[in-house]
Amino acid sequence: MRERDPIQLPVAGLLAVIAVAAWFGAGYFGQELLAEIAILAIFAMSLDLLVGVAGMVSLGHAGFLALGAYATAGATVFWGWPPAAALAFSVAVAGACALGVGLFAVRLGGVFFIMITLAIGQMFYAYFFKARAFGGDNGMSGTPRFDLSPLGLETGDPAVFSALMLVIAGAVYVALLLLVRSPFGMMLTAIHQNENRLASLGCPVRRYKLAAFGLGGAIAGLAGALMAQHTGFVSPDLAFWTLSGEALIIVILGGSGSLVGAAGGAAVFVMLRDHLSDGSFWEGLRLSGDIATHWQLVMGLFFIAVVLLARDGLYGRLSWLVDRVRSAWRGRGGGA
Amino acid sequence: MTRKTSTLAAALTVLAFSFPAYAADPIKIGVLLPSSGVFAGLGGDQTLALEMGFDDFGREVAGRPIELIPADTESKPNSGLAQFKKLVFKDEVDIVVGIISSAVAGAVRDAAHNAKVPLIISNAGNNPLTGEQCSPWILRTSFSNSQIVREMGPWMAAKGYNNVFLMAFDYAAGHQMMDAFREGFVAAGGNIAGEEFPPLGETKDFGPYLAKVKAAKPDAAFVFFAGGPAIKFVKEWAAFGLKGEVTLAGAGWLNSALYVKKQGMDAEGALGILNYVPSIDTPENAAFQENFRAAHGRDGSEFGVAAYDSARLIVEALKATGGATDDKAALVAAMREVHFEGPRGPFRIDPMTNNVVQNIYIFEVQPQGDSVAAIVQDVIPDVQDPPKGCTL
Structure with a gap:
C-alpha cells in the first residue's frame, strides 16, 4: 500500500460529479442503471475492505448479500415490517452470520480461506434454493421500497430511488474511508502486509480480521437489502459463487484496496455489460449487431486486457500516471 | 419570417400532427x-x-x-x-x-x-x-406445470396402475409436477408407493434412487426430469433392469423431441404426457x-x-x-x-x-424405423387451469 494516497479524494469527487451529472442527464432506464451501479458499488466496497485492505480474498461474499436480501424480503413480506426496520435487521443478520462464519474462516489463510468462503457461500445458496417458504429456486417477489411519502417523495420513481441509492453509497464510502484511515484500518493494512510480524509483535491478528470480516458481511447485507428493494425480488442466485466472483472482478478491475476504485469498477462493469449486450451499440460502431450475442466474450477479453496491462487496476494505473506527471514536473522545477 | 414561409410552416405543422404517428414506425x-x-x-x-x-x-x-x-x-x-x-x-x-x-x-x-x-x-x-x-x-x-400433468393421475389409475412411485429433482417445478400428479391420482383411488426428490445439480448417479424404486415394487413410476438428466435417467433406468419390470411414465419432457432419439430403445415403452409431440396427425x-x-x-x-x-x-x-x-x-x-x-x-x-x-397428449415411446418416437395414445381436449387465486 502506498504511503500517501493523493488521488483518493479527487477521484471520489470526480465520480460524485459524474454520478450527479448522470442522474440529471439520465432517463427512466438510465436511472435504473444508476441505482444498480450504486448498490453494486456498496457491495464491491464491502468486499474491497476484505480483499484490498485486510488481504482476505473471499469467494463467498455473495452469501451475505443474499442473506441481507432475504432478511429484508422475509421481514417485509411475512412480518409486515417497514423497509427501514427490515434494512437494519438485514444488516444485523448478515453481520452476525459473518461473525459466526468468520470465527472459523479467519483461522485459515491463502487458498484455504478462499475454499472455505466458497463452500459457505454455496451453503447459503443451497439453503435458499430449497427453502420452500421463500419460493425455493423460483425466488420470491413483493419486497417494498422505503416509504418516503412523509417527505413527499415517491421511491417507486427511479429518479428518487437512484438518488437515494447514490446518497447511501456515498455515505458508505465516507464511512469506509474513515475506517480505513483510522488506527483500526492501519492495523488491517499492516496485517495484510505482514501478518506474521504483527502476530509476533503481540497484535491479536485474528480479532482484527474477524472484525473486518463481520463488518464486510454487514455492509454486504446492506447492499443485499437495497438490492431486494430495487428489484422487488430475491432468488437463490444472489448467493451463487459467480456473483462473488463478479464482485471480485470489479474490485480487481477498479484497483484493489482503493475503495473508490471498487465503486468506479462497479460503474464500468455495469455500463460495459449494458452496452456490449446491446445490438444498437455495435451498430453504432458500424459493426454487426449480432456481436451483442457474444457480449460475454468481449467482456472477458476486456478483463484479460486489464489484468495483463493494469495489474493494479484502473485506480492503480491512474495513480501511477499522476505520480509520473508529478515527478516529471518536479524534476523540471529542480533543474531550473 | 415572411408570410409565405409562415404559411408553409403552419401547413407542415398541421401535416406533421395529422399524420398517424405510427405510420412507418416499426x-x-x-x-x-x-x-x-x-x-x-x-x-x-x-x-x-x-x-x-x-x-x-x-x-x-x-x-x-x-x-x-x-x-x-x-x-x-x-x-x-x-x-x-x-x-x-x-x-x-x-x-x-x-x-x-x-x-x-x-x-x-x-x-x-x-x-x-x-x-x-x-x-x-x-x-x-x-x-x-x-x-x-x-x-x-x-x-402451467400442473396443466401438463394433472390429467395423468386419473388416466393411469383408469389403466390399472394402482401403485405408483414419484420422483423429481428437489426444486419448485419438481414439486409442482409431483403435487399435481399426486392430487389427481390419489383422488382416483391410486396409491403412492414412495417418493424421492434427489438434489438438483448434485445428482451424478440415479442408482441409489432407482434401487429404492426396485425395492418398492410399484406398478409404475411417474417422474419429471428434463434435458441432460432426462437422457441419463432413462438410460440408467434401462441399465438397472427396471425397463419392462416397472412402467416408466413422466411429464413428457422426459422424452422430449429434442433428445428422445438419443435415448433410443432405452426409452421404448415409456409413457408421457405433454402439450405437444411431433407425431400429432x-x-x-x-x-x-x-x-x-x-x-x-x-x-x-x-x-x-x-x-x-x-x-x-x-x-x-x-x-x-x-x-x-x-x-x-x-x-x-x-x-x-x-x-x-x-x-x-x-x-x-x-x-x-x-x-x-x-x-394435452398422452403418448408412448415406440420404435420407429431405426429409432424411436413418441406416438399419441390419447388426447385430452381443451385443458384449462382452474383460476387458483387469480382474478382478472
Missing part, C-alpha cells in the same frame, strides 16, 4: 430469451421457431414492419429483470415475448405488471404466474414440422411450438388492432380474442387466467 418486439447460461439451448430453440413464426405469419402489419430486439437473460433472474427494463424503458418495445426460466419470470413479473406492457411468456411454467400472481398484462402461451402440425425440418434438419420440439404460436398470437392481435400499438390495453384485449388451429391443436388464451387453453 412495431418493436423484445425477445427475452437466454443465449447464455443453463437454458441457452432452449433459448436458441425458441429463437429459431419465433423467427420462423414471423416468417410464416408476417413481418409487417398495416404497413409497419415488425422489429425483433433480442435481449439475453443469461438464465439469471437479476439479469433477466435488467434486460426487461432495458427493453421496456430504453428500447420502448410494444410487446415482450420469451422467458424460459420460472425464476426469471418471477423476477420480471412485478416489473411487467407495473410497466403495463404486454408480456407473453413462451415457456416458464411456474403455476402462480397464471394463478395467485396473475396479471392482466402477462399472458402465457406455453403451459393434423395438417397444421405436418406443415410446421415439414418447414422446421427443411430449415433445421431435425424435428420441431414443444419448446419451438410454443414460440411459433407466440409469434402467431402477436401477429394476429396486431392485425386485429390494425397495427396500432399505442393502446396497450386494447392490444392485450386483442390477444385474448385470438384463437387458431396451431401445430398443438386449438389454441386460445383463457380469459380467467391468461394461461393457454390447449390439448
Whole structure:
C-alpha cells in the first residue's frame, strides 16, 4: 500500500460529479442503471475492505448479500415490517452470520480461506434454493421500497430511488474511508502486509480480521437489502459463487484496496455489460449487431486486457500516471 | 419570417400532427430469451421457431414492419429483470415475448405488471404466474406445470396402475409436477408407493434412487426430469433392469423431441404426457414440422411450438388492432380474442387466467424405423387451469 494516497479524494469527487451529472442527464432506464451501479458499488466496497485492505480474498461474499436480501424480503413480506426496520435487521443478520462464519474462516489463510468462503457461500445458496417458504429456486417477489411519502417523495420513481441509492453509497464510502484511515484500518493494512510480524509483535491478528470480516458481511447485507428493494425480488442466485466472483472482478478491475476504485469498477462493469449486450451499440460502431450475442466474450477479453496491462487496476494505473506527471514536473522545477 | 414561409410552416405543422404517428414506425418486439447460461439451448430453440413464426405469419402489419430486439437473460433472474427494463424503458418495445426460466419470470413479473406492457411468456411454467400472481398484462402461451400433468393421475389409475412411485429433482417445478400428479391420482383411488426428490445439480448417479424404486415394487413410476438428466435417467433406468419390470411414465419432457432419439430403445415403452409431440396427425402440425425440418434438419420440439404460436398470437392481435400499438390495453384485449388451429391443436388464451387453453397428449415411446418416437395414445381436449387465486 502506498504511503500517501493523493488521488483518493479527487477521484471520489470526480465520480460524485459524474454520478450527479448522470442522474440529471439520465432517463427512466438510465436511472435504473444508476441505482444498480450504486448498490453494486456498496457491495464491491464491502468486499474491497476484505480483499484490498485486510488481504482476505473471499469467494463467498455473495452469501451475505443474499442473506441481507432475504432478511429484508422475509421481514417485509411475512412480518409486515417497514423497509427501514427490515434494512437494519438485514444488516444485523448478515453481520452476525459473518461473525459466526468468520470465527472459523479467519483461522485459515491463502487458498484455504478462499475454499472455505466458497463452500459457505454455496451453503447459503443451497439453503435458499430449497427453502420452500421463500419460493425455493423460483425466488420470491413483493419486497417494498422505503416509504418516503412523509417527505413527499415517491421511491417507486427511479429518479428518487437512484438518488437515494447514490446518497447511501456515498455515505458508505465516507464511512469506509474513515475506517480505513483510522488506527483500526492501519492495523488491517499492516496485517495484510505482514501478518506474521504483527502476530509476533503481540497484535491479536485474528480479532482484527474477524472484525473486518463481520463488518464486510454487514455492509454486504446492506447492499443485499437495497438490492431486494430495487428489484422487488430475491432468488437463490444472489448467493451463487459467480456473483462473488463478479464482485471480485470489479474490485480487481477498479484497483484493489482503493475503495473508490471498487465503486468506479462497479460503474464500468455495469455500463460495459449494458452496452456490449446491446445490438444498437455495435451498430453504432458500424459493426454487426449480432456481436451483442457474444457480449460475454468481449467482456472477458476486456478483463484479460486489464489484468495483463493494469495489474493494479484502473485506480492503480491512474495513480501511477499522476505520480509520473508529478515527478516529471518536479524534476523540471529542480533543474531550473 | 415572411408570410409565405409562415404559411408553409403552419401547413407542415398541421401535416406533421395529422399524420398517424405510427405510420412507418416499426412495431418493436423484445425477445427475452437466454443465449447464455443453463437454458441457452432452449433459448436458441425458441429463437429459431419465433423467427420462423414471423416468417410464416408476417413481418409487417398495416404497413409497419415488425422489429425483433433480442435481449439475453443469461438464465439469471437479476439479469433477466435488467434486460426487461432495458427493453421496456430504453428500447420502448410494444410487446415482450420469451422467458424460459420460472425464476426469471418471477423476477420480471412485478416489473411487467407495473410497466403495463404486454408480456407473453413462451415457456416458464411456474403455476402462480397464471394463478395467485396473475396479471392482466402477462399472458402465457406455453403451459402451467400442473396443466401438463394433472390429467395423468386419473388416466393411469383408469389403466390399472394402482401403485405408483414419484420422483423429481428437489426444486419448485419438481414439486409442482409431483403435487399435481399426486392430487389427481390419489383422488382416483391410486396409491403412492414412495417418493424421492434427489438434489438438483448434485445428482451424478440415479442408482441409489432407482434401487429404492426396485425395492418398492410399484406398478409404475411417474417422474419429471428434463434435458441432460432426462437422457441419463432413462438410460440408467434401462441399465438397472427396471425397463419392462416397472412402467416408466413422466411429464413428457422426459422424452422430449429434442433428445428422445438419443435415448433410443432405452426409452421404448415409456409413457408421457405433454402439450405437444411431433407425431400429432393434423395438417397444421405436418406443415410446421415439414418447414422446421427443411430449415433445421431435425424435428420441431414443444419448446419451438410454443414460440411459433407466440409469434402467431402477436401477429394476429396486431392485425386485429390494425397495427396500432399505442393502446396497450386494447392490444392485450386483442390477444385474448385470438384463437387458431396451431401445430398443438386449438389454441386460445383463457380469459380467467391468461394461461393457454390447449390439448394435452398422452403418448408412448415406440420404435420407429431405426429409432424411436413418441406416438399419441390419447388426447385430452381443451385443458384449462382452474383460476387458483387469480382474478382478472
